[in-house]
Amino acid sequence: MSAYGNQVKSYIERYQAEMGGDGLLDPHALAEWAYQRGLHKPSMRTVVDAIASDISQFFREEYRTNGDGQRYRAKHAVRSKKGDKTMSLWADMDDEKAPREHFVRSFAQRRQQIVGDCFQLKTDVDVYNGKCPAMQPIQIPLDFTLDVEEMQLPLRGRKAA
Known part of the structure; x- marks a missing residue:
């Protein structure tokens, strides 16, 4: 140690x-x-890291509503490595200077996080089901298409009105 x-x-x-x-x-x-x-x-680095963490949390929690009533997350991060250090750069969706490529990468990284979460959930369910073979297996569907469509229904009704 x-x-x-x-x-x-x-x-x-x-x-x-x-x-x-x-x-x-x-x-x-x-x-x-x-x-x-x-x-x-705490070292200066520790203090700076704590403040940066608070700022990132603020960025994650900032939502806005567009003219169609869609609530969207305003700021998006891209994680990248610079040497041996991993960093996150944030951009605001309403900032015209923010490059499109930033959002392409951010959305792809968020999708990959979701895939990783689904993989781990499937693994956890499979292990649990393997420990309880006498019971009916727990089924967890991982196709979210209908769930997302259902959540969009109130917004579609608003557009038609």
Whole structure:
């Protein structure tokens, strides 16, 4: 274990000894406790990463509604590697300067994330079903065409009106 890892382990053990509790650890409560006691002093990089994470979360949660009543996510990210560092660049759909290629890549990456989630869900269901062979297998359809069409119905009705 690294020196940093040993330091963190040490104050986790101290926290558990001082706070007692039920064996469950809240990382936020532990971090606040360690910070208040001067046991963990965040580096500038850690602070910048935390602020950047907050900004990215704000970007993810910004939605707008167009003239047809469609609620859309305003900002979209593209993840890419620069050397050994992974970074995300964000663009606003309403910014005319934002290149189309950014959104092509962003939408393709989001689709790939959905495929990965579906693959993992299918694996989890298959493993669960394998552990319970005497029971009727759980079926999880992965074709979302009808689900998406159903969610679009209220918008189609609005356009006709």
